[in-house]
Amino acid sequence: MSCDTLHEPARELPVTGEFDLCVLGGSCTGVFAAIRAARLGLSVALIEKMGSFGGVATISSVNVWHTPLDEAFKKRIFAGLSQELIDRLKRRDAVNEDLANPNVGWRFNSAEMQIELDELVLEHGVRPWLHTSFVAPIVQDGQLKAIAVENKSGRQAIKARFFIDATGDGDLCERLGLETYIAAHRQPSTACAAFSGWETLEGVNWGELIREHGEAFNLPQGFAWGGKIPGSDIFMLAGTRVYDDCSTAEGFTRAEIEGRRQVRAIHDIMRQHAPNSKLILQSLPARIGIRETRHVRCHHQITGDEVLHGHHFDDAIAYGSYRVDIHHDDKPGLTFRYLDGREIRARPGYPHEIGRWRPETPDSPTYYQIPYRSLIPQGPFDNVLAAGRFIDADSVAHGAIRVMVNMNQTGEAAGVAAYLALKNEQSAAAVSPTKLRTLMADGGSLMLPV
Known part of the structure; x- marks a missing residue:
């Protein structure tokens, strides 16, 4: 260069x-x-x-x-x-x-x-x-x-x-x-996709198929979820995992292309391993879904302890209850931490590892x-x-x-x-x-x- x-x-x-x-x-x-x-x-x-x-x-x-x-x-x-x-x-x-x-x-x-x-x-x-x-x-x-x-x-x-x-x-x-x-x-990105014909997978454990055959299609071990668009038979699937840094032009470009490649790989897994599959790829996102790039240094950095212990701020302007959801960039799967002290490690192809990040208490924040x-x-x-x-x-x-x-x-x-x-x-x-x-x-x- x-x-x-x-x-x-x-x-x-x-x-x-x-x-x-x-x-x-x-x-x-x-x-x-x-x-x-x-x-x-x-x-x-x-x-x-x-x-x-x-x-x-x-x-x-x-x-x-x-x-x-x-x-x-x-x-x-x-x-x-x-x-x-x-x-x-x-x-x-x-x-x-x-x-x-x-x-x-x-x-x-x-x-x-x-x-x-x-x-x-x-x-x-x-x-x-x-x-x-x-x-x-x-x-x-x-x-x-x-x-x-x-x-x-x-x-x-x-x-x-x-x-x-x-x-x-x-x-x-x-x-x-x-x-x-x-x-x-840095949490990886995900490219979603919209499919018709998802009903032809009825009775098929499509998540298991992705886990079982993903390596052959060079798919990272991530986390797949989705659901039908309201009022429609179109199914939105989020099942890709892309590690490129989207804060740079080069990384963003690679991420978009890699995300689409992984969508096709998932489609091909279904076509090859779900006998009755008649999935049709209907649309792709205009931009990959980015979880994290750079952060700006502000007057206060919010910490995991403050979130998990429900710390109160005198200048609070927003409230959330969505669990800590860490999509790992250095190992398969993800980790959920809840305000009530539960911790769940979800890894493709393995039973959930259920534990606690802190002992049970009667007065957990919500x-x-x-x-x-x-x-x-x-x-x-x-x-x-x-x-x-x-x-x-x-x-x-x-x-x-x-x-x-x-x-x-x-x-x-x-x-x-x-x-x-x-x-x-x-x-x-x-x-x-x-x-x-x-x-x-x-x-x-x-x-x-x-």
């Missing part, structure tokens, strides 16, 4: 818009940040490099959100825009609900969600840019003033008073030179909290917040908090915090947690006691 460099000539960029807030990344996390800010009266730009909103839930075809109840399924722990969006999808018969299930709270139609998110964005007067890539931050006099973007109209600048990085990979934070890090054991300070990047820029899976968390904590319903709440919190910072002419770090929690509750979020 050549190490030569080229000089890109400086250019004047046309400013295509000026806003109170610019949100980078159109996942549900980013969309919810934009909507909460718009409801409070901010003008908002929303930048997304793909052709639709929703991120992993839509573009990556992961059509499952986890329960809004605590681990004991007795207490609601969040509401807000996640519930609003589910309610809108219910009106289109696009959701199946199973709230007392640790694996699936809601299963939805990802295509319906894409359109519903379009409507939400437009209803709230948010200015969307699709097929638009973030290129670089524009810093003047030590302050982040704008971002450069590239799309079909060429390279342009978007100015804003405040910015939320909801890119999933912390692209804005990284290009601002803020401290980021890659976990020593949910955990995410603090606002874990959304505030360390560094000199006081008008930037992080939201989504790259916030500051150690490997154990990340295994729990990374799921979409948790990250959706961080988006809502960031949008409300941006409003408070601009209204009070203060930095993101100076926003009052009490005022933030109160305003989130006023807007429909469920704020539990701290």
Whole structure:
């Protein structure tokens, strides 16, 4: 590979818009940040490099959100825009609900969600840019003033008073030179796939077939799950495991190609070893489902102990009950840790190893909290917040908090915090947690006691 460099000539960029807030990344996390800010009266730009909103839930075809109840399924722990969006999808018969299930709270139609998110964005007067890539931050006099973007109209600048990085990979934070890090054991990615003809596998232990014949097809030993899309006979399967680092261009490219290869391998296993199989591959995701890339160093790193012991934060802005779910990058299978002390090691082809990560106790927590300070990047820029899976968390904590319903709440919190910072002419770090929690509750979020 050549190490030569080229000089890109400086250019004047046309400013295509000026806003109170610019949100980078159109996942549900980013969309919810934009909507909460718009409801409070901010003008908002929303930048997304793909052709639709929703991120992993839509573009990556992961059509499952986890329960809004605590681990004991007795207490609601969040509401807000996640519930609003589910309610809108219910009106289109696009959701199946199973709230007392640790694996699936809601299963939805990802295509319906894409359109519903379009409507939400437009209803709230948010200015969307699709097929638009973030290129670089524009810093003047030590302050982040704008971002450069590239799309079909060429390279342009978007100015804003405040910015939320909801890119999933912390692209804005990284290009601002803020401290980021890659976990020593990064959770692998998964490419989903949609199949018709799944009913022809009735009576077939397809998971066992994958385990039994996977080595012959060069399939890593992972974890396969799936279910039918609501109102359809199409089956969504998540059964691949891809280890490439998606925070680099080379790794991301390899991951996309490898994920598709593994989908075909699973398809071929069924064709060869399930005699009555008539599976047809109907669609692949527009982007592989990424569990983890880089993290940004924030004012607080959430730890596994804080999650597993249900630590309370005075600036809590999000709540979750999804178990610690570690997809290993250095050995087959995965490990589940529950707040009640149970631990389960699931390894393909072997019985589950059931134990405890701590002794049984009568007063186990049933949910955990995410603090606002874990959304505030360390560094000199006081008008930037992080939201989504790259916030500051150690490997154990990340295994729990990374799921979409948790990250959706961080988006809502960031949008409300941006409003408070601009209204009070203060930095993101100076926003009052009490005022933030109160305003989130006023807007429909469920704020539990701290």
